[in-house]
Amino acid sequence: VDSSERERAERFSSIFEENYGRVHAYAERRVGRDVADDVAAETLLIAWRRRDALPADPLPWLYGIARNVVARHHHSGARRRALRRSLELERQGAGAEPADDPALAAAWAALTRRDREVLALIAWEELPVGDAAKVLGCSAPVFSVRLHRARRRFEAELARGVPTARPVPDLTEAS
Amino acid sequence: MISQLPPSLARLVAANPVAADERRPRAPGAQAALARILATERESPRRIWWPRRRVVSVLIIATVLAGCGAALRAADPFGFWRSAAPGSAQYGVNPAVHVVAPKAGEIGCTLSGSAALTCQPGRSGIRYDMISETTTAVPRQFTRQSALRAIATGLADGRVSATGARHLRADILAVPGSFFAAYEELGRFETMGAGNYGANGKQLVPPHGIPILIACEQLRATIACHNLNGDEHAPVGAGIYAAIPASNWISVPTESLRAAYASSQRLIIAVLGHPFTAVELRFMIDSARYATVVSHSGGVLQGHSAPTLRRTSP
Numbered sequence: 001v002d003s004s005e006r007e008r009a010e011r012f013s014s015i016f017e018e019n020y021g022r023v024h025a026y027a028e029r030r031v032g033r034d035v036a037d038d039v040a041a042e043t044l045l046i047a048w049r050r051r052d053a054l055p056a057d058p059l060p061w062l063y064g065i066a067r068n069v070v071a072r073h074h075h076s077g078a079r080r081r082a083l084r085r086s087l088e089l090e091r092q093g094a095g096a097e098p099a100d101d102p103a104l105a106a107a108w109a110a111l112t113r114r115d116r117e118v119l120a121l122i123a124w125e126e127l128p129v130g131d132a133a134k135v136l137g138c139s140a141p142v143f144s145v146r147l148h149r150a151r152r153r154f155e156a157e158l159a160r161g162v163p164t165a166r167p168v169p170d171l172t173e174a175s
Numbered sequence: 176m177i178s179q180l181p182p183s184l185a186r187l188v189a190a191n192p193v194a195a196d197e198r199r200p201r202a203p204g205a206q207a208a209l210a211r212i213l214a215t216e217r218e219s220p221r222r223i224w225w226p227r228r229r230v231v232s233v234l235i236i237a238t239v240l241a242g243c244g245a246a247l248r249a250a251d252p253f254g255f256w257r258s259a260a261p262g263s264a265q266y267g268v269n270p271a272v273h274v275v276a277p278k279a280g281e282i283g284c285t286l287s288g289s290a291a292l293t294c295q296p297g298r299s300g301i302r303y304d305m306i307s308e309t310t311t312a313v314p315r316q317f318t319r320q321s322a323l324r325a326i327a328t329g330l331a332d333g334r335v336s337a338t339g340a341r342h343l344r345a346d347i348l349a350v351p352g353s354f355f356a357a358y359e360e361l362g363r364f365e366t367m368g369a370g371n372y373g374a375n376g377k378q379l380v381p382p383h384g385i386p387i388l389i390a391c392e393q394l395r396a397t398i399a400c401h402n403l404n405g406d407e408h409a410p411v412g413a414g415i416y417a418a419i420p421a422s423n424w425i426s427v428p429t430e431s432l433r434a435a436y437a438s439s440q441r442l443i444i445a446v447l448g449h450p451f452t453a454v455e456l457r458f459m460i461d462s463a464r465y466a467t468v469v470s471h472s473g474g475v476l477q478g479h480s481a482p483t484l485r486r487t488s489p
Contacts, residue, residue, distance in 0.1 A: 033429060
């Protein structure tokens with residue numbers, strides 16, 4: 001039994017090594033750096049407690065757990081208020097916005113959180129559609145429809161242009 | 176995969192604000208988290224009572240790093256105790272002083288001294304909203320005997336494993352008696368960040384002179400507040416309010432982890448008079464492994480009578 005537990009611990013350490021950075025980045029984009037440490041640690045702790053259910057490719061599963069942990073943080077007392085402020089900043093373009101591209105940031109800020117999540121799973125978590133669908137707990141075809149709609153809205157916002165308060169850089173090269 | 180994406184998504188990929196850092200799993204904080212995780216019993220989320228997880232983990236990280244650097248000794252033990260990072264506050268809670276937090280969620284304040292503010296709900300001025308309250312993280316009179324009793328109770332009701340109890344008992348018997356008072360003292364201190372993170376390691380903070388976090392108490396008709404950063408004796412129960420971002424806020428780099436560790440290390444030396452010894456370090460690590468408290472609010476004050484409401488500090 002000890003030997004089996006040791007093997008599991010070694011396997012989990014290797015999973016931790018391979019995935020902690022990605023889970024942390026996922027969390028940091030959504031809740032900021034300080035809370036990201038807690039979210040990443042809690043996500044891996046939950047994964048360890050459910051280690052019998054660890055899939056062969058654990059990353060989408062870990063993102064799914066992290067998503068729930070982030071949601072719990074959104075709903076918890078004082079942290080909720082702190083997060084609300086950070087989300088307000090996000091909407092204003094000062095939070096976890098796309099870096100160094102004000103036009104993109106403005107379009108991003110205009111999307112719903114659900115659209116952002118769908119797009120982020122593909123663009124920032126770099127998941128294939130099938131894995132992104134697992135994170136959200138839906139089928140790949142359903143996710144594809146959501147992605148298509150989110151992308152259409154995102155492109156509409158991009159086409160709409162940036163608010164007058166923001167500088168309008170030449171994005172020809174960037175795009 | 177990126178080459179197959181439509182242009183709008185490819186542009187989004189290029190603008191990723193937080194790239195995954197492959198070195199992060201090997202950072203001391205992540206390794207400490209892994210050690211805690213592997214030590215966690217399956218299906219046993221409730222753990223024996225112990226001081227706050229965050230405090231313990233920060234101290235362990237600080238101690239691990241201290242092994243690589245020269246020990247610092249502060250001439251004025253707590254003179255350093257003020258966060259140099261404009262987005263956070265470091266403070267100590269005085270468990271003997273209790274006040275009533277204001278009920279108002281959002282207040283407007285004016286500076287009435289170098290660290291004091293006068294505030295009212297609905298008033299103009301610098302706007303703050305409540306994010307938390309000051310609480311005591313460690314019960315008073317944490318002694319070798321009380322720690323051994325806590326382990327016995329935890330073992331009896333299944334909150335700590337036999338292995339964990341054995342390690343903790345050995346650690347408790349190995350550390351000097353003076354360590355318990357120091358540990359209790361360390362538990363008074365807390366670092367709180369106000370958030371407001373932006374992209375590329377930047378953070379929004381108020382202009383110089385405006386505190387980002389303040390502690391407030393309800394007086395008869397007014398709300399008295401002061402800068403939380405550097406307050407070594409913040410009363411229990413004070414409302415902690417964070418400044419609400421405004422157009423005059425500035426973007427600064429977030430505090431580096433190394434600076435945060437250095438600050439924790441200075442605190443350890445100020446309280447203990449020296450960096451952790453080997454037995455003290457083992458105590459800290461085993462505390463994190465076997466005695467992590469799960470709830471930040473429940474059970475922390477178990478066994479303590481309700482405090483008398485009073486204000487003793489001038």
